[in-house]
Amino acid sequence: MRNVAARCLATARQGHQVAVVVSAMSGETNRLLKLASAIQEDPNDREVDVIVSTGEQVSVGLVALAIRAAGGKARSFLGHQCKIVTDSAFSRARIVSIESQPIKDALAAGEIAVIAGFQGVDERGSITTLGRGGSDTTGVAIAAALNADVCEIYTDVDGVYTTDPNLVPTARKIERISYEEMLELASLGAKVLQIRSVELGMKYGVRIHVRSSFSDQPGTWVVPEEAAMEKVIVSGVTVSKDEAKITVEDLPDVAGVAARLFAPLADANISVDMIVQNQAYDGTTDLTFTVPKGDRKRACEILKAKVPDLVGQAGDRIAFDDEICKVSVVGVGMRSHAGIAKTMFELLAKDSINIQLISTSEIKISCVIARKYAELAVQCLHEGFALSQPPSERPGV
Amino acid sequence: MRNVAARCLATARQGHQVAVVVSAMSGETNRLLKLASAIQEDPNDREVDVIVSTGEQVSVGLVALAIRAAGGKARSFLGHQCKIVTDSAFSRARIVSIESQPIKDALAAGEIAVIAGFQGVDERGSITTLGRGGSDTTGVAIAAALNADVCEIYTDVDGVYTTDPNLVPTARKIERISYEEMLELASLGAKVLQIRSVELGMKYGVRIHVRSSFSDQPGTWVVPEEAAMEKVIVSGVTVSKDEAKITVEDLPDVAGVAARLFAPLADANISVDMIVQNQAYDGTTDLTFTVPKGDRKRACEILKAKVPDLVGQAGDRIAFDDEICKVSVVGVGMRSHAGIAKTMFELLAKDSINIQLISTSEIKISCVIARKYAELAVQCLHEGFALSQPPSERPGV
Numbered sequence: 195m196r197n198v199a200a201r202c203l204a205t206a207r208q209g210h211q212v213a214v215v216v217s218a219m220s221g222e223t224n225r226l227l228k229l230a231s232a233i234q235e236d237p238n239d240r241e242v243d244v245i246v247s248t249g250e251q252v253s254v255g256l257v258a259l260a261i262r263a264a265g266g267k268a269r270s271f272l273g274h275q276c277k278i279v280t281d282s283a284f285s286r287a288r289i290v291s292i293e294s295q296p297i298k299d300a301l302a303a304g305e306i307a308v309i310a311g312f313q314g315v316d317e318r319g320s321i322t323t324l325g326r327g328g329s330d331t332t333g334v335a336i337a338a339a340l341n342a343d344v345c346e347i348y349t350d351v352d353g354v355y356t357t358d359p360n361l362v363p364t365a366r367k368i369e370r371i372s373y374e375e376m377l378e379l380a381s382l383g384a385k386v387l388q389i390r391s392v393e394l395g396m397k398y399g400v401r402i403h404v405r406s407s408f409s410d411q412p413g414t415w416v417v418p419e420e421a422a423m424e425k426v427i428v429s430g431v432t433v434s435k436d437e438a439k440i441t442v443e444d445l446p447d448v449a450g451v452a453a454r455l456f457a458p459l460a461d462a463n464i465s466v467d468m469i470v471q472n473q474a475y476d477g478t479t480d481l482t483f484t485v486p487k488g489d490r491k492r493a494c495e496i497l498k499a500k501v502p503d504l505v506g507q508a509g510d511r512i513a514f515d516d517e518i519c520k521v522s523v524v525g526v527g528m529r530s531h532a533g534i535a536k537t538m539f540e541l542l543a544k545d546s547i548n549i550q551l552i553s554t555s556e557i558k559i560s561c562v563i564a565r566k567y568a569e570l571a572v573q574c575l576h577e578g579f580a581l582s583q584p585p586s587e588r589p590g591v
Numbered sequence: 592m593r594n595v596a597a598r599c600l601a602t603a604r605q606g607h608q609v610a611v612v613v614s615a616m617s618g619e620t621n622r623l624l625k626l627a628s629a630i631q632e633d634p635n636d637r638e639v640d641v642i643v644s645t646g647e648q649v650s651v652g653l654v655a656l657a658i659r660a661a662g663g664k665a666r667s668f669l670g671h672q673c674k675i676v677t678d679s680a681f682s683r684a685r686i687v688s689i690e691s692q693p694i695k696d697a698l699a700a701g702e703i704a705v706i707a708g709f710q711g712v713d714e715r716g717s718i719t720t721l722g723r724g725g726s727d728t729t730g731v732a733i734a735a736a737l738n739a740d741v742c743e744i745y746t747d748v749d750g751v752y753t754t755d756p757n758l759v760p761t762a763r764k765i766e767r768i769s770y771e772e773m774l775e776l777a778s779l780g781a782k783v784l785q786i787r788s789v790e791l792g793m794k795y796g797v798r799i800h801v802r803s804s805f806s807d808q809p810g811t812w813v814v815p816e817e818a819a820m821e822k823v824i825v826s827g828v829t830v831s832k833d834e835a836k837i838t839v840e841d842l843p844d845v846a847g848v849a850a851r852l853f854a855p856l857a858d859a860n861i862s863v864d865m866i867v868q869n870q871a872y873d874g875t876t877d878l879t880f881t882v883p884k885g886d887r888k889r890a891c892e893i894l895k896a897k898v899p900d901l902v903g904q905a906g907d908r909i910a911f912d913d914e915i916c917k918v919s920v921v922g923v924g925m926r927s928h929a930g931i932a933k934t935m936f937e938l939l940a941k942d943s944i945n946i947q948l949i950s951t952s953e954i955k956i957s958c959v960i961a962r963k964y965a966e967l968a969v970q971c972l973h974e975g976f977a978l979s980q981p982p983s984e985r986p987g988v
Binding site: 254 | 592637638639644645656660665693
């Protein structure tokens with residue numbers, strides 16, 4: 195708390211108006227969730243949000259006290275005081291609007307506004323929370339509402355890296371990255387920023403600076419694409435081990451099959467990620483897709499129950515594999531460089547890594563491979579695309 | 592939490608609408624105060640209330656969950672949702688009004704309203720707290736606002752006793768007691784109910800039932816005086832060891848001396864309790880009074896600094912005694928019984944307990960005696976007034 199206070203005061207003394215968004219103390223949110231789940235399992239409950247939001251409430255009070263104890267002026271704001279209005283989707287609410295006048299008044303009075311992250315209030319005045327990492331989203335939303343110069347996000351790492359430094363010791367801190375790339379990196383497993391905070395930053399053009407709580411070194415700037423000084427081809431390599439693969443074989447190659455297959459999964463709130471349909475042969479085709487690993491068993495059961503004509507009464511046309519991972523390369527530069535996919539496949543082939551599934555977007559190529567090759571694949575791609583070099587020194591593809 | 596939920600549901604199933612006021616879990620308020628005081632000593636701070644009020648916030652969420660887990664309907668309310676409006680005296684705020692429509696709506700919808708005790712919100716929307724035991728006050732205030740049949744206060748004792756059962760094993764649970772008597776008992780050291788909750792109950796005619804959380808036995812009813820079935824003469828004996836005695840000797844017996852003496856103490860927020868002025872003799876008089884023990888030293892210093900002409904430059908006319916206690920008998924019946932004081936003095940004299948100071952009110956007689964006689968005095972008075980007998984069997988005085 196004292197460190198946060200010191201940082202706020204240092205910034206204020208440089209002549210800035212400072213609004214700081216604070217999250218709960220380490221472990222506190224889990225402690226509170228445990229109290230609630232001891233009584234009731236369902237975490238998507240109005241009352242669970244009442245309980246869990248106290249973590250941030252304690253933090254803002256303590257930070258405001260610490261700022262004043264260090265000689266500054268400060269005032270805390272809870273979600274219902276800011277006022278951060280959300281929808282009523284408890285535990286995963288989305289911000290609808292911010293009535294920021296109370297914050298502006300505090301700033302105008304020379305106070306540091308200390309704002310509770312992760313929480314809001316719905317139209318009826320019920321407390322809501324924004325989901326894991328929601329304080330990032332609060333921060334960016336407040337920055338947008340206040341038209342702030344920058345939203346600095348302090349975290350326990352010193353920025354966004356070209357890949358997980360635990361896997362690849364030569365991983366390099368990225369100086370500047372576009373929102374689009376950051377979104378791909380975030381959703382693919384770089385757990386530095388909550389995805390929605392980046393989406394929000396992109397929507398409102400908020401410049402985000404991800405940096406370390408423990409140092410004064412600059413971290414990674416997440417900025418609009420045109421502002422990125424260095425147009426690199428590939429900015430990062432990520433790996434996700436959270437998915438499983440399901441294949442349905444011998445599907446009739448007629449219109450409407452895919453829709454019938456995926457409808458019951460959508461109804462059951464199972465999010466399907468990659469989908470690949472084979473070229474039809476002899477009037478039948480195969481369909482392969484990935485789902486979150488925790489949902490794989492349920493997905494197979496739902497298909498057996500809902501579309502037995504497609505997957506067989508006993509589900510005998512379903513095959514699955516839990517031992518997979520998804521390795522991806524991300525970069526806005528690949529829009530104009532056709533050769534990235536080819537290079538990626540060659541690099542994996544050189545290390546004898548078999549590709550099971552491929553999906554591509556404008557700025558990303560993902561391959562599903564056997565889980566046991568995850569680390570090897572990341573290392574070979576990171577090296578192959580020369581990501582440990584400064585961007586200017588990387589060879590063209 | 593489950594016990595509270597079960598009790599609420601049992602009451603609801605008897606056909607009652609139920610609003611329950613919940614306090615923090617045991618030890619939680621102290622834990623939160625400690626977090627705050629580690630950063631800043633002053634507990635009378637807007638931000639400390641933000642922190643401390645989370646204890647009740649967690650409790651209401653858990654109780655609401657527990658009620659639903661047990662099959663009931665429930666909705667939690669925080670101070671700013673109820674809405675309990677207070678003044679802005681942080682850490683000791685007083686309730687100004689309750690906008691109870693949200694609670695009434697919940698009750699009308701068949702929900703149990705689970706209300707956070709101890710907290711409110713001031714006109715600016717800042718969170719406030721009501722001071723130690725504030726949940727009692729919240730309970731009575733909510734009962735008044737809802738026009739409730741009764742305010743049941745669940746505590747760790749099973750009612751109000753004729754004296755401290757730890758001192759006198761034959762102490763008897765009081766079945767019915769008037770607000771006035773309860774106020775005297777509460778302020779004199781029976782720590783069962785927060786004084787303000789009793790004042791509020793008296794003001795709005797809320798019938799209060801103080802009872803045990805751990806049993807279904809009836810406890811003590813605190814009710815308007817006319818409703819008290821049994822007009823007993825003495826209802827209880829209390830003792831307080833929290834005061835010290837100060838005597839200023841040889842004061843000039845002229846008008847305005849007392850005012851000059853007590854003004855600087857009032858300015859320093861030192862509350863003076865008993866005041867006794869001796870009959871003047873030779874143009875001078877003595878003035879003896881009691882103050883909270885913790886303030887005794889400060890009081891003497893203030894007098895020396897502010898009115899040296901009254902107490903002497905070196906304060907040599909001030910005498911004090913920290914080793915005192917105040918023993919009191921309380922009862923509305925003594926209004927019409929002149930003999931109570933005489934009996935009290937005789938009982939103390941019989942045990943050779945010297946009385947240092949006497950003060951009386953309509954329903955109370957207090958004597959300051961040496962601290963070492965505290966327990967002896969309580970026992971002799973309790974026995975002397977036959978308080979261990981049922982009220983109907985007590986002999987007249």
